[in-house]
Amino acid sequence: MTTLYASATGSGTACSMTAPCSLGQAQSSVRSLDGNMSGDIVVQLAGGTYRLSAPLVFNNSDSGSGGHNVIWQAAPGATPVISGGQQVTGWTLHDSGNNIYAASVPVGTDSRQLYIDGSEAPRAAIPLNRGDVTITYNGMTINNSALNYLSGLPEQNRIEVESQNSFTDHFAPVQSISGSTITMQQPSWNNNNWGYDTLAKPFAGGQMFLENSYSFLQSGQWYLDPQAGQLYYKAPSGWNPSSHDVELPQLTSLVQVSGNSVDNPAHNIAFQGIAFEHATWLTPGSNIGYADQQSGTFFSKAYQQPSDFLTSCQSGCTLFEATRESLGEAPAAVQVSAAGSISFTGDTFSHLGEVGLGIGQDSNAVASGVGLGASSITADHNVFTDDAGAAIVVGGTQTNAHHPSDVAMTDQNITLTDNLVNGVAEDYKDMAGILSTYVTHAVIDHNEVENLP
Incomplete structure (x- = not known):
């Protein structure tokens, strides 16, 4: 067996116990x-x-x-953290009357999550009755004059509408607001408003924000x-973010x-004993939005729709059913595809703005572009x-997931055992x-799943 040693501050090429190298x-x-190889490495x-500037890519080499x-394993008694986030420091009081603090981040940085002292903080949001x-084909018409101030807000194309429905959770970004007319970005708006349990007509629930x-x-x-490179946080009374660990996912x-x-x-x-933390997923804030169809599948492009879909396609329709083979999948922070004999043991997947671990997902959900083909993959005793x-x-x-054109695409022999799942699906409910x-042949056994929406 050959052992190499790495540390978060490592340098050089020795990769020895006394002179550890970088990842x-x-x-x-x-x-x-x-x-x-004549033995394990x-x-x-x-x-x-270990703060990453780019994802770790493991291929045939x-x-x-x-x-x-x-x-790749933790040293005895150690907890190495593989992070795609930036620790935010340098907070100043931006608005003393409202206790709003500000900190600089690199211009262009975008994220849908922020973690403070190891817990996700909610984005700025207000409920919408x-x-x-009134829902229209292009967006919404404001009926409540108390919302007329929306037309004067800056950066209107970063505002989103969320609707938490019976079994779907929809996110749709605004394009612009003029007077009482809210125009929404496409194709997100159309996609969020046809099919089943839509943003316009939820089967139950339907709380909007x-x-x-x-x-x-x-x-x-x-x-x-992102344009100004400023992060704002409205702190509770007597609370200063400078005294806390604030992590902004970037990858x-x-x-x-x-x-x-x-x-x-x-x-x-x-991978053994490693913590994977701080990632985000930006598609829901784009013009694609998150037109959710259940369990992380969503409309990922424009589709042919009935011209009257707001009335004719609120409990399915022929054109809607034709889309099922082309739906997108939400991606994962840790992605495994076109791979065999890969294992995760005693790892932690936390503070991630998407799926934690994706195994053999479709090609549209993996950065490599090579989807499916996961064989003999094990996840055991992870959190x-x-x-x-x-x-x-x-x-x-x-x-290709259910009728693969190449037998090697088949996802098979997947083992998920003794994992603790506690408090996930926090944003995409x-x-x-x-x-x-x-x-083909999945063993999913003795996993504890709790505290889901």
Whole structure:
């Protein structure tokens, strides 16, 4: 067995116990050694936070060989944290009357999540009564004069409407507001308003919110202005964010394990005792929005719709049913596809703005573009908590997921055992704790799932 050593402050190329290297150098060293392995290669990670500027990508070059594994593991007693976030410091009091603090972040930084002292803080939001607006094909008409101030707000195209329905959770971004007319971005608006349990006509529930504007800030909420590079937080009375750990996710994935193709998969890689934290997912705030269809599947493009879909397609219709083979899947912070003999043991997936662990999802849900093809993947004794989406999603929903054109696309022999899922689907409330779709031989056993919406 060969052991390499890395630390969050590591440097150089020795990767030794006395001179640990960085994560990137450890990966380069593994690649120079794993072509003809005679035993396992272990990369031992010291405790600390490893802040990524880009996702860690594991492909064929990172795989074990000769029946041996490459094992990325925590040092004894240590908790290495793989983070896609920035710790926010330098807070100043921006508005003393409302106790709003501000901090600078790099211009262009965007995120849908903020974590304070290890818990997600809510975005700026206010409730919207359904009677206050009338749904139209282009957006909404304001009926309540108390909302007329919306037309004077800046950055209107960052405002979103959310509707928490019976089994769906919809997010649709605003395009502009003029007088009493709210024009919504397309195709998000059309997609959110046809099918089943729609934004316009929920089967039950249907609590609506206006979100993501500085003017909506309530105590304990935050707002990010990417153009100005400013993060705002309305602190509770007597509370100063400078005395707390504030983490702003920046990356949309942390780890990507994928071969060059399903016929040439990545393989024999293990992750043990590692904490994966701080990622976000930006699609729901784009013109695509989150036109949720259940459990993390959503409309990811424009579709042909009936011209009168607000009346004719509120409990399904022929054109709606024709879309099912082309729905998108919410992505994961840790992605595994076109891969075999990959394991996660004793890891923690927390403070993630999307799905925690995605195994063999469709190609549209993985950054590598090579979807499905997950074989002999194990997740055992892991913890998933404080995540915006599902803990684990296995499999895809498109045609190749259930009728693969290449047998190597088949997701098979997936084992999920003794995992703790506690407090996930916090933002995307339609998602399940654990979802498995089209899989040949899945063992999902002795997992504890609690505190879901």
